[in-house]
Amino acid sequence: MSISKKMREQMQRSSWIRRMFEDAERIKKERGADAVFDLSLGNPIEEPPSRFLESMRSAAHDAASGTHRYMSNAGYQQTRAAVARLVSQEQGVQLSENHVIMSCGAAGALNVVLKAILDPSDEVIILAPFFVEYIFYIDNHNGVAKVVESDDAFQPDPGRLAEAITDRTRAVIINSPNNPTGVVYSGSLMREVAKVLKDASQRHGHEIYLISDDVYRHIVYDDTPLAAVFTEYPSSIIVTSFSKDLGLAGERIGYIAISPAVGELEALFSACVTATRILGFVNAPALMQRSILACLDARVDMDLYRHNRQVLCEGLTRGGFRVVEPMGAFYIFPQCPEPDDVACCAALRDKGVIVVPGSGFGRPGHIRLAYSVERQTAVKAAAVLAEYGR
Ligand SMILES: Cc1ncc(COP(=O)(O)O)c(C=O)c1O
Known part of the structure; x- marks a missing residue:
């Protein structure tokens, strides 16, 4: 065999x-x-966007020595600082480069975070209907996916979520705007979810992470407001990429942003950096890290x-x-x-x-x-x- x-x-x-x-x-x-x-x-x-293509052309012409070498596993300091400014604006919370790790897309970011936080048999809650790859990613790191049904409008159900949390629950993954449903979670509902997680973290004596998969954050219609997880819940981690909003799915560029209010921030940051290395990603693509710098606000x-x-x-x-x-x-x-x-x-x-x-x-x-x-x-x-x- x-x-x-x-x-x-x-x-x-x-x-x-x-x-x-x-x-x-x-x-x-x-x-x-x-x-x-x-x-x-x-x-x-x-x-x-054309701004990205121009930026990539100019990054490709950069002949400075060392441009194509390994860098810190977290990514270029300059790119992380620029991403930190963007996330600070969107989340209403001040971040620096010490909260950001560049990744190989959102898929890479999710695998890095799960590797950093899961011990064997730890549970990760996902909300059905779900992005099917979550099941494989959780399993990659010896975790157990626990499925909680969303309601008929595909919004999270705080009651069902509370019931599903056990002593082994390490994280909940949310995705808004959502694949496969396209729904956006309302701010008030996110507040309820945050309350459930705060109470459960206290009851079980350990932090339950809220992992927010934000790959579609910049694809919203009718000015629908988006919740800011960092202002709602301290133990939040954003995983996202430029795959969808800059149309760069094949370039494998994304990032992890860790809420400054998370417990043991330095340990979590270092664990994500080490996971980036030992999962074999080593670092996010260098050319892409330089190319996105000039167009973080392009769509x-x-x-x-x-x-x-x-x-x-x-x-x-x-x-x-x-x-x-x-x-x-x-x-x-x-x-x-x-x-x-x-x-x-x-x-x-x-x-x-x-x-x-x-x-x-x-x-x-x-x-x-x-x-x-x-x-x-x-x-x-x-x-x-x-x-x-x-
Ligand atoms: C909900 C969700 N998360 C993550 C990903 C992976 O994104 P990336 O291509 O940036 O790895 C996708 C891709 O379709 C997705 O739909």
């Missing part, structure tokens, strides 16, 4: 994703790519996302799906007219629309649509969806 049993199991568990891709590819071959509307992938379609154009969100929500509603209107990110997670989400995906696939069953995100009876696609793809998919329940 060439590969580990555990890896075999993990590959098996994610095989539905592969099956979906294979199905989509087969249908594209049979009918031609123009007849297939693929809403399965959350790959940002918008190009990075991709949101017009396309706004347009696609509207046409797809309309199409889904007409087709008999129950839609919770997404306020951020580029996903919609409607409830199917029938209970079987896998059958719903298969029926849509036969009509040329590729979407993902909600079961894969821990909420059967729903489907996930990713609308980071060309306008025409969204318009044509919406027409198919509108006919679905008829």
Whole structure:
């Protein structure tokens, strides 16, 4: 046997994703790519802002000695200081470079934080529906994922959260704006979540971390306000990246920001730096750390996302799906007219629309649509969806 049993199991568990891709590819071959509307992938379609491209060109021309060497595992001091200023503004709390570690995307950041805080069998609470990779990341570091259901509007349920916390709970991961639902958690709800965590930390005699996955923070609609976790809860850690808001998913650049109010800040910071090294990331890509410096406040154009969100929500509603209107990110997670989400995906696939069953995100009876696609793809998919329940 060439590969580990555990890896075999993990590959098996994610095989539905592969099956979906294979199905989509087969249908594209049979009918031609123009007849297939693929809403399965959350790959940002918008190009990075021109300011980023200019900055990268100029960083690439930098001939200073040492430009391509290893650096501190935490990343360049100058980049961390600039990120600290950005997070200070957004969170209303003063940070310095000593609170920021640059990472290989948000995925890298999550793995670093989990490695830094988990002992074997420690529990990490995730809220369903969830970003499925969380399960694997928690397992990577010998933790146990504990799933807590969100309510019907996909908002966290503080009561259920309180019930799920045990002596082994080390952290709760939240994601707002959310993948797969697109919902944004309200400030008042975040205050309630913070209260639950404060009470539980006190009761169990150890800090329970709130890990806020902020990858979609800058993709919000209608000026929806976003909560600032650092002002709500002292033991907060932000993990995020420039994958979605600067359209740099392939460049693997992100960061960890630790709340200045966290207990044993220096130990946590050092643990994250060491985890960056020994997980084999070593440091975030040097060229990207220099390139983002000049454009931390730049964003991709949101017009396309706004347009696609509207046409797809309309199409889904007409087709008999129950839609919770997404306020951020580029996903919609409607409830199917029938209970079987896998059958719903298969029926849509036969009509040329590729979407993902909600079961894969821990909420059967729903489907996930990713609308980071060309306008025409969204318009044509919406027409198919509108006919679905008829
Ligand atoms: C909720 C969520 N977290 C983390 C990630 C990983 O982001 P990155 O590409 O920056 O590693 C994704 C990517 O789709 C995501 O949707």
